[in-house]
Amino acid sequence: MTDPTYELRPIGRVESPLTDRAAAPKQGDEGAPRARVVFLPAFREAASGLREGEEVLVLTWLHLSRRDVLSVHPRGDAKRPLTGVFATRSPDRPNPIGLHAVAIEAVEEDAITVRDLEAIDGTPVLDVKPVLGKRSER
């Protein structure tokens, strides 16, 4: 049996001064610049409820990642043992979806400006979700 695959259609794109994957911080709490999430025209309606001051999760497609990596040395530290990528935050993984918890600083018709988004300029955006408690949705 072959499992089906699914097609992701980006709903927008990151605009950021970060242009180099190697220079981007490894974790959000190490700091990241202000960035914009610019929505494609077809998806502006879906962004209509976003408000300044809210915390949201931005889901990205880490388009420069390798998808054939199953184990890594965490945080690139060769002294740490090889670990399955599902137990790490490695950007190299079978489905390289980035999760970014950010605060909305400003809302425009076609974009939001956010703090602490560590994704390089041009990264495709897949989704934006409100942060709701600690738990998930279905």
Place this chain on the structure above:
Amino acid sequence: MTDPTYELRPIGRVESPLTDRAAAPKQGDEGAPRARVVFLPAFREAASGLREGEEVLVLTWLHLSRRDVLSVHPRGDAKRPLTGVFATRSPDRPNPIGLHAVAIEAVEEDAITVRDLEAIDGTPVLDVKPVLGKRSER
């Protein structure tokens, strides 16, 4: 310019007593049964570092969702105003990726058993990530 699309390849599947989307709880804190995430053989290596007791995020593809919905009445309540889906946790959205914060109860060679996973039986799994502070990765 046509934006590129990206292909998701499921790395596993949910096994759950939940079989009906309508009956599934709307939010995780309303309770959900024990479930298993069963990894496809090709991705078992990537799960090798997961340990009992850890909290992880399970990313799913909400395969029964509608992708053409841009606005909803939050939580299906018609008294609440239509809201862009990026400001809601609606499962109906352009890229219906589910985020589930769960605790690992048991680890097997090809699966993990978790609490509080509100996804119906057979839901494709895209990724598993450790919960790391409040912030994100890149």
